Each structure stands twice: as structure tokens, then as C-alpha cells.
Amino acid sequence: MMARSRRSMHHFALPFLAAFVVLGLTILLQAQAASSPAKLSVHWEELTAADFRQGIERSQGTCLLPFGILEKHGPHLPLGTDLLDVRYTALHAAEQEYAVVFPEYYFGQIAEAKHEPGTMAYSRGLQLALLQETTDEMGRNGCKKILIVNGHGGNNSLLPFFAQTQLDKPHDYVVYVFDERTPETGGPPKKTKIDMHAGESETSKMMISHPDLVHMDRATSESGADQARQKIPEDVYTGIWWYTRFPNHYSGEGSAANKELGEYQMKWWIDSVVKAIRAVKADDVSLKLQNEFYEKAKHPLDTQP
Numbered sequence: 001m002m003a004r005s006r007r008s009m010h011h012f013a014l015p016f017l018a019a020f021v022v023l024g025l026t027i028l029l030q031a032q033a034a035s036s037p038a039k040l041s042v043h044w045e046e047l048t049a050a051d052f053r054q055g056i057e058r059s060q061g062t063c064l065l066p067f068g069i070l071e072k073h074g075p076h077l078p079l080g081t082d083l084l085d086v087r088y089t090a091l092h093a094a095e096q097e098y099a100v101v102f103p104e105y106y107f108g109q110i111a112e113a114k115h116e117p118g119t120m121a122y123s124r125g126l127q128l129a130l131l132q133e134t135t136d137e138m139g140r141n142g143c144k145k146i147l148i149v150n151g152h153g154g155n156n157s158l159l160p161f162f163a164q165t166q167l168d169k170p171h172d173y174v175v176y177v178f179d180e181r182t183p184e185t186g187g188p189p190k191k192t193k194i195d196m197h198a199g200e201s202e203t204s205k206m207m208i209s210h211p212d213l214v215h216m217d218r219a220t221s222e223s224g225a226d227q228a229r230q231k232i233p234e235d236v237y238t239g240i241w242w243y244t245r246f247p248n249h250y251s252g253e254g255s256a257a258n259k260e261l262g263e264y265q266m267k268w269w270i271d272s273v274v275k276a277i278r279a280v281k282a283d284d285v286s287l288k289l290q291n292e293f294y295e296k297a298k299h300p301l302d303t304q305p
């Protein structure tokens with residue numbers, strides 16, 4: 001008797017219970033959808049066409065172009081070190097301050113490593129032409145503020161030159177360049193003095209972004225010491241300077257790397273890119289004055305002091 005009545009109560013209550021659960025879930029999901037908009041990927045290539053439109057709107061037309069390279073990185077780091085690290089940084093920064101991040105780009109200046117295996121060194125004209133067409137196409141797609149995040153030291157003359165030449169003819173977007181990767185001070189004390197390429201800092205950063213690609217046991221198999229073979233004053237520049245000092249395409253001691261330094265430097269780099277994205281978004285001067293400049297440049301004799 002008891003058992004039968006309990007069973008009949010179950011038969012009676014279950015449909016109601018199920019209906020309540022379904023109703024409750026529906027309300028919960030609707031509330032969630034209303035309070036937080038759908039998550040948009042920061043990766044250009046992962047967005048649908050419609051989501052891309054939303055991404056451009058959400059980023060206020062701010063897009064990142066992380067710029068890497070393919071070159072030897074000492075005996076212990078992968079060829080794509082600069083590409084892998086700059087993308088790790090830019091993607092983490094864009095997650096914090098939304099921006100659309102352009103896919104893998106590594107068509108920069110690296111003539112000085114053509115003697116090493118795996119280097120992809122595009123010619124001077126193509127580097128500039130490809131970068132211009134890339135930013136032009138980004139601009140045509142609504143990226144009115146393009147922040148190039150440079151991950152490769154060999155691009156440090158190319159990128160300001162590229163930005164300067166944006167003034168030669170009108171563009172309806174602004175090119176910004178962010179070219180810092182390593183804090184000058186702060187964090188765990190560094191053990192080495194020379195630390196330019198695949199050395200203590202760069203190896204430490206890779207230990208954070210891609211630890212599985214660091215072959216620490218090989219870090220001392222080649223020398224990253226400064227060979228100081230060129231005897232000309234420091235203020236006289238030559239393209240061969242790097243090879244005269246670091247013919248192994250290795251500058252510093254990767255073996256001095258450690259995770260603590262990597263964590264500090266990676267966080268500093270990501271934070272710096274976040275700050276740069278915010279500054280670029282807030283900049284309402286550059287495009288306006290760039291347009292004024294293009295207009296005046298058409299008839300310089302009318303420019304009044």
C-alpha cells in the first residue's frame with residue numbers, strides 16, 4: 001500500500017519537476033546570453049564573416065599585426081622563436097583588450113642570417129610591397145588603426161621606415177609600431193651581459209610560451225660570445241656588423257635562462273602590448289592630422305606658417 005502510493009506520487013510529480021527544470025534552465029541561459037555577449041575570437045582566421053564585422057566594431061577598428069621571422073636561434077631554440085613569441089604575446093594582450101589579430105606573418109628583414117639553415121629572407125622590395133598590401137587590405141576591411149607588434153630585432157629599421165613612407169600618399173588608416181620585447185630593468189637579476197639573440201632573456205621567454213621547444217641541453221654546444229672582429233667606430237654603421245660580432249647567429253648564453261625571468265619578461269611584454277592597444281584606441285589625433293597633412297601636401301605653396 002505504502003509502496004504503491006509513493007509510486008503514484010512519483011508519476012504525478014515527475015512531469016511537473018521536469019517542466020520546472022526546463023523552465024529554470026531556459027531562464028538561466030537567456031539571462032546569461034543577455035548579460036554577456038557571445039565570445040568573439042581574437043584570431044582573424046577563426047572569425048566568420050559576420051563575426052569579423054562584429055570584431056572590427058568591438059575593437060574600434062584596431063587590429064594587430066604580430067611580426068615574426070624564420071631564422072636560426074642559437075643551437076637550442078626553434079627557427080620560429082620570434083614568430084611564436086610575438087604571437088603568444090599579441091594573442092594574450094588582445095584577450096585582455098580586444099583587437100583582431102592578423103594570422104602568422106614573417107616576411108621581414110633577415111638577410112644577415114642567410115648563411116644559416118632554415119632562414120627565409122625575402123628581398124627588400126617584396127618585404128615593403130607585401131607589408132603595404134597587407135596593411136592596405138587590412139585597412140580596406142575596417143582596420144583603421146593597425147598596430148604592428150614587432151617580435152624580431154632585424155626589423156627595427158624596416159618598420160619605422162615603413163611607417164614613415166605611409167606619408168608618401170594618402171591612406172585612410174594609421175600604422176603604429178610597437179617594438180619592445182624586453183624590459184630594461186626590474187625582475188629577477190640577469191646573469192649575463194650580452195643578451196641579444198637566443199640568450200638569457202629570449203630563452204627564458206620561450207620557456208614560458210613554448211617550453212617543449214627549448215633544447216636546453218644544446219645551449220652551450222655553440223658560442224654566443226661577441227667576437228668583436230670589426231675595428232671601426234661605434235657610430236659608423238655597416239650591414240655586416242652583426243656577422244662580424246656573432247657569426248653563429250647566437251648572442252649571449254641561453255644556458256643562463258630560467259622560468260622566473262621568463263615569467264617576469266613575458267608578463268611585462270604582454271602588459272606593454274595591452275597598454276599600447278589602449279593608447280592606440282584612445283588616439284583620435286593621428287588619423288585626423290594625417291588627413292590634414294595629405295591635403296596640405298597636395299599644394300605646399302598654400303601652407304601658411
Ligand SMILES: [Zn+2]
Nearest residue numbers: 081082198202
Ligand atoms: Zn629572436
